[in-house]
Ligand SMILES: [Zn+2]
């Protein structure tokens with residue numbers, strides 16, 4: 057989940073997660089200038105590079121592609137289809153063709169004179185027949201102006217923005233279908249819930265959540281998962297992928313922690329999901345970093361709640 061965690065530091069990615077969790081689908085659209093496909097989710101336009109990164113970290117899966125027609129004027133992919141007479145340019149009527157097997161007669165339903173809703177009259181020998189004694193065979197298109205049967209109707213598309221065009225004039229665009237991976241999406245949603253809880257938790261302690269980019273003493277800017285501020289006190293929160301491989305990750309992060317701690321007296325808290333061993337926590341504790349080590353974000357929230365109880369009990373015992 058390390059790559060996904062890195063992406064979740066970006067607000068735009070968190071917005072995309074919120075839309076996907078809300079059930080919004082990634083919808084294709086066509087850029088009218090370039091004729092190229094792009095994708096939307098909710099109110100966010102997705103850059104192809106963002107989609108590639110989301111696929112790279114396993115959050116999105118490409119579930120196949122198809123070639124779709126779009127309006128050559130506005131790029132719209134929603135349109136009505138009309139069948140038109142190639143000679144007279146008018147809409148064709150569809151007529152169903154019936155056969156009466158007893159006599160071999162073939163024709164439209166109006167050739168069998170309707171007696172009532174259940175019985176008809178055969179046009180051949182004028183005998184009364186039942187509805188079940190005729191069989192639907194096919195249909196044809198008839199021109200309402202010339203009255204002729206049309207075998208080669210012209211297909212005209214009406215884009216919902218009012219542009220008419222023939223199928224050969226349409227733009228053909230390759231559209232992909234992207235679907236979220238359920239377990240990765242849940243992880244990302246739980247991450248956001250945890251940050252919301254942490255934000256409220258810090259607010260109760262007089263901290264406001266501020267922009268999650270902080271400059272260190274070296275002037276290098278780091279992107280954290282959340283930054284909280286109360287007066288001149290700043291607390292930086294970093295969420296890291298725990299488990300067995302986290303020691304190397306923590307060691308590579310030490311310069312960042314050191315650099316930030318040198319600037320504006322920054323306090324630092326690291327949340328590990330899943331939990332880590334003492335080898336990792338002891339390294340960070342030497343740097344004065346607060347640690348939450350939990351197997352899930354739900355557990356991390358519980359750990360924060362327990363610390364509320366611990367602090368209030370401490371207050372009581374101090375009185
Ligand atoms: Zn159009």
Ligand SMILES: [Zn+2]
Nearest residue numbers: 141144199202
């Ligand atoms: Zn016609």
